[in-house]
Amino acid sequence: MSGEFNLIEKYFVDQQAQRSDVVLAAGDDCALVSAPVGSLIAISTDTLVAGTHFLASANPRWVAHKALASNISDLAAMGATPAWVSFALTMPEIDEIWLAPFCEGFFALADQYGLQLIGGDTTKGPLSLTLTVQGLVPQGEALLRSGAQVGDGIYVTGLLGDSQAGLDVILDKSNATKPFASELEKRHYLSTPRTQVGEALRGIASAAIDISDGVISDLGHILKRSGVGAQVEVEQLPLSQPLLEFVGSSPQAQQYALTSGEEYELCFTVPDSREDAMWQALQDIDCQITRIGTINDDDKLRLTLDGQDLAWQLSGYDHFKTN
Amino acid sequence: MSGEFNLIEKYFVDQQAQRSDVVLAAGDDCALVSAPVGSLIAISTDTLVAGTHFLASANPRWVAHKALASNISDLAAMGATPAWVSFALTMPEIDEIWLAPFCEGFFALADQYGLQLIGGDTTKGPLSLTLTVQGLVPQGEALLRSGAQVGDGIYVTGLLGDSQAGLDVILDKSNATKPFASELEKRHYLSTPRTQVGEALRGIASAAIDISDGVISDLGHILKRSGVGAQVEVEQLPLSQPLLEFVGSSPQAQQYALTSGEEYELCFTVPDSREDAMWQALQDIDCQITRIGTINDDDKLRLTLDGQDLAWQLSGYDHFKTN
Numbered sequence: 001m002s003g004e005f006n007l008i009e010k011y012f013v014d015q016q017a018q019r020s021d022v023v024l025a026a027g028d029d030c031a032l033v034s035a036p037v038g039s040l041i042a043i044s045t046d047t048l049v050a051g052t053h054f055l056a057s058a059n060p061r062w063v064a065h066k067a068l069a070s071n072i073s074d075l076a077a078m079g080a081t082p083a084w085v086s087f088a089l090t091m092p093e094i095d096e097i098w099l100a101p102f103c104e105g106f107f108a109l110a111d112q113y114g115l116q117l118i119g120g121d122t123t124k125g126p127l128s129l130t131l132t133v134q135g136l137v138p139q140g141e142a143l144l145r146s147g148a149q150v151g152d153g154i155y156v157t158g159l160l161g162d163s164q165a166g167l168d169v170i171l172d173k174s175n176a177t178k179p180f181a182s183e184l185e186k187r188h189y190l191s192t193p194r195t196q197v198g199e200a201l202r203g204i205a206s207a208a209i210d211i212s213d214g215v216i217s218d219l220g221h222i223l224k225r226s227g228v229g230a231q232v233e234v235e236q237l238p239l240s241q242p243l244l245e246f247v248g249s250s251p252q253a254q255q256y257a258l259t260s261g262e263e264y265e266l267c268f269t270v271p272d273s274r275e276d277a278m279w280q281a282l283q284d285i286d287c288q289i290t291r292i293g294t295i296n297d298d299d300k301l302r303l304t305l306d307g308q309d310l311a312w313q314l315s316g317y318d319h320f321k322t323n
Numbered sequence: 324m325s326g327e328f329n330l331i332e333k334y335f336v337d338q339q340a341q342r343s344d345v346v347l348a349a350g351d352d353c354a355l356v357s358a359p360v361g362s363l364i365a366i367s368t369d370t371l372v373a374g375t376h377f378l379a380s381a382n383p384r385w386v387a388h389k390a391l392a393s394n395i396s397d398l399a400a401m402g403a404t405p406a407w408v409s410f411a412l413t414m415p416e417i418d419e420i421w422l423a424p425f426c427e428g429f430f431a432l433a434d435q436y437g438l439q440l441i442g443g444d445t446t447k448g449p450l451s452l453t454l455t456v457q458g459l460v461p462q463g464e465a466l467l468r469s470g471a472q473v474g475d476g477i478y479v480t481g482l483l484g485d486s487q488a489g490l491d492v493i494l495d496k497s498n499a500t501k502p503f504a505s506e507l508e509k510r511h512y513l514s515t516p517r518t519q520v521g522e523a524l525r526g527i528a529s530a531a532i533d534i535s536d537g538v539i540s541d542l543g544h545i546l547k548r549s550g551v552g553a554q555v556e557v558e559q560l561p562l563s564q565p566l567l568e569f570v571g572s573s574p575q576a577q578q579y580a581l582t583s584g585e586e587y588e589l590c591f592t593v594p595d596s597r598e599d600a601m602w603q604a605l606q607d608i609d610c611q612i613t614r615i616g617t618i619n620d621d622d623k624l625r626l627t628l629d630g631q632d633l634a635w636q637l638s639g640y641d642h643f644k645t646n
Contacts, residue, residue: 023363027548028468029400029533030365030458035358040346042353043441045409045455049448077352086368088411088453118366121453125372130411130444130453132368135353145351210352225350 011103012087012117019116021083031118033084039136041083044074050127054189055170060098061105062189063129066262068109070212071133072193073264077210079143079202080135082113082195087120088130113195135195143201143208143268148226152206152269154293155278157194159240160215161253162187164260168246180242187242191264197289200281201268208268214259215292216314219267220301229298234258234305238290258303259314269295334426335410335440342439344406354441356407362459364406367397373450377512378493383421384428385512386452389585391432392514393535394456396587399521400533402466403458405436410443411453436518458518466524466531466591471549475529475592477616478601480517482563483538484576485510487583491569503565510565514587520612523604524591531591537582538615539637542590543624549592552621557581557628561613581626582637592618 013026023032035041048067050056068085075082087106091098110117115133166188169175176182194210201208207222216232223230237257244253270278282289296302303310336349346355358364371390373379391408398405410429414421433440438456489511492498499505517533524531530549532541539555546553560580567576593601605612619625626633 024465024467029397029531030367030403030465032363032365032401032460032465034363034462037360040355040357041364042355043407043409043457044353045411045443045453047411047413047444047446047448047453049413049446052447074352078355080353084366086366086455088368088370090370090372090451120368121370123370123372123451124375125370125451126449128413128446128448128451130368130370132409132455134366137355139357142347142353142355144347208352 011099012120015103015107016111016116019083022116022118025116025118033118035136038139040139040142042075042078042080042135042137042142043132044071045130045132046071047128047130056127058189060102064102064105065109066189067129067131068106069191069193069264070262071131072113072115072195073191073210075133075135076193076195076198077143077208077266078135078137079141079198079208080137081199082115082133082135084118084134085110085115086132087117089120090123090125090128092124092127113193138202141202143198143205145207145209145222146225148207148222148228148269148295149271150228150295150297152271152295153275153291154219154230154232154267154269154295155289155291156211156215156238156265156267157197157287157289158192158265159238159288160211160263160265161243161256161260162240163191163263164256165243165246179245181246183242184246188262193264194266194287196285197266197282197287200285201278204274204278204281205268205270208266211261211263211265211267213261215267216258216301222267222269223301229296229300229302230293231296231302231304232293234303234310236290236292238288255312255314334422335443338426338430339434339439342406345439345441348439348441356441358459361462363462363465365398365401365403365458365460365465366455367394368453368455369394369397370451370453379450381512383425387425387428388432389512390452390454391429392516392587393585394454395436395438395516395518396514396533398456398458399516399518400466400531400589401458401460402464402521402525402531403460404522405438405456405458405518407441407457408433408438409455410440412443413446413448413451415447415450436516461525464525466521466528468530468532468545469548471530471545471551471592471618472594473551473618473620475594475618476598476614477542477553477555477590477592477618478612478614479534479538479561479588479590480520480610480612481515481586481588482561482611483534483586483588484566484579484583485563486514486586487579488566488569502568504569506565507569511585516587517589517610519608520589520605520610523608524601527597527601527604528591528593531589534584534586534588534590536584538590539581539624545590545592546624552619552623552625553616554619554625554627555616557626557633559613559615561611578635578637
């Protein structure tokens with residue numbers, strides 16, 4: 001950990017147990033790590049900017065969770081096991097009232113996922129965070145976006161739509177009186193990255209992605225990379241009771257589920273021939289799995305409700321666009 | 324490469340030849356790379372914020388060079404060979420006039436050092452860049468800060484002080500009429516990371532660091548981590564003719580050389596027993612190497628001029644502190 005704010009070292013250095021593959025974590029020009037023979041290293045970088053991805057006034061513990069969870073989720077989507085994280089924090093001035101809970105949230109989640117902070121940078125400027133996470137996946141077993149085949153089932157983890165509803169509350173306080181408003185706001189920040197599911201799907205799923213821009217947008221990436229189409233059965237979308245009560249109708253909740261970003265759930269495809277293996281691999285993991293559709297040879301993503309085509313015009317998830 | 328600005332993909336994706344150890348570079352949730360058996364991975368992250376580390380009005384090609392060079396320099400200081408870089412760019416809006424030359428500068432330097440861009444994120448917000456570079460170093464051969472021993476010679480690469488003089492020009496245009504002002508401004512941005520020197524020093528140098536905060540400050544890190552002291556012979560500091568003419572006197576130039584940060588030269592220590600091996604290892608590398616002092620068993624860093632102690636009170640390098 002280097003940077004302009006040496007005080008920050010007290011919050012970030014030596015807060016975790018050392019992983020056996022970390023030779024050097026802090027205090028030199030670089031960290032040094034080793035990857036096991038036969039593994040590939042999966043690497044993802046994400047930036048969160050105050051005002052764009054979170055409000056500067058947000059609970060710092062939640063901001064830390066969201067920043068780290070969004071990165072871990074990228075590892076989950078590759079079937080990678082979390083290993084190391086580098087962290088760059090830019091803030092206008094040292095604010096210990098903000099830093100202490102931020103670091104609590106950060107290390108709580110990092111420890112839970114076996115992720116060790118190996119270094120970073122702290123600089124002066126407008127509040128933002130950039131994390132680079134690295135994970136390990138056996139050679140040839142990474143889950144890619146490009147492997148979906150005609151006939152594969154399309155599945156998602158967890159529940160969809162809550163993150164958008166939470167964002168509604170964050171951006172417009174008049175929504176705070178709606179049912180489950182504070183619960184949904186919390187869900188927006190506190191997602192659960194699905195690394196266990198991703199690891200279990202190695203050798204089983206034909207394609208996977210995490211839901212950061214809305215499931216139709218993210219599934220669209222799988223379709224494009226795989227050169228296939230899809231039918232999504234909207235009545236199958238897994239919706240929470242709080243979402244249904246918050247938005248007030250099933251169609252509205254379904255539309256939320258289709259476009260809600262920053263869910264950090266997985267969307268993946270599995271051939272029918274491996275469906276039994278899938279359910280077996282996932283049986284001990286505490287995570288709802290729902291089949292929402294089927295890959296086909298169309299050139300587009302088709303939405304149906306009880307077998308009838310839907311002509312919904314849905315706009316993509318655009319983070320804090322109203323800011 | 325993900326992010327809000329999809330247009331940016333056109334500048335960043337598929338601009339380089341694929342390294343053989345890069346399995347997947349862009350277009351999925353993570354990049355996938357493999358490290359050779361017997362190697363450690365050296366990782367460093369640095370953020371540059373407009374207004375703190377560069378002026379928003381600076382030549383974008385130079386900004387790209389500075390950002391990447393400062394990161395590559397951290398690899399050099401570990402004796403690591405550059406391999407992969409992840410890149411997070413935050414900017415207020417897409418500015419192609421800025422991006423095109425920025426990318427030219429970025430890829431020119433990346434290609435020169437064999438560094439492949441493997442992914443990143445592009446977000447909306449105040450202008451800043453965070454780079455995470457990764458390099459490879461044979462197990463047990465990384466250069467650390469902690470190995471300096473009493474009696475070791477202290478060496479630096481290149482010339483010292485020019486970066487500070489360049490910063491003087493950038494921050495105070497009244498300096499622009501001084502000799503070599505524009506040449507020194509350019510040198511501030513366009514440093515040469517010393518990876519060849521770092522690689523050659525594997526198994527030879529007892530400690531190394533790159534000069535980002537001024538040589539006395541950075542050498543201080545070696546002393547602290549190694550539990551030793553040092554004498555630096557100020558008359559030995561390698562000074563450029565432009566610096567001498569810009570500041571007007573040798574003592575002033577020496578003070579610049581001692582405190583100038585963002586030089587991205589290496590400072591390293593070598594036992595006398597390995598001095599011959601050092602000169603032999605470095606003989607084919609086009610880089611000036613200068614012995615500037617000796618490690619001793621003091622508890623501090625002592626500056627001498629022709630054998631006499633100096634009582635200079637020097638302040639550390641503080642980036643764009645006047646901004």
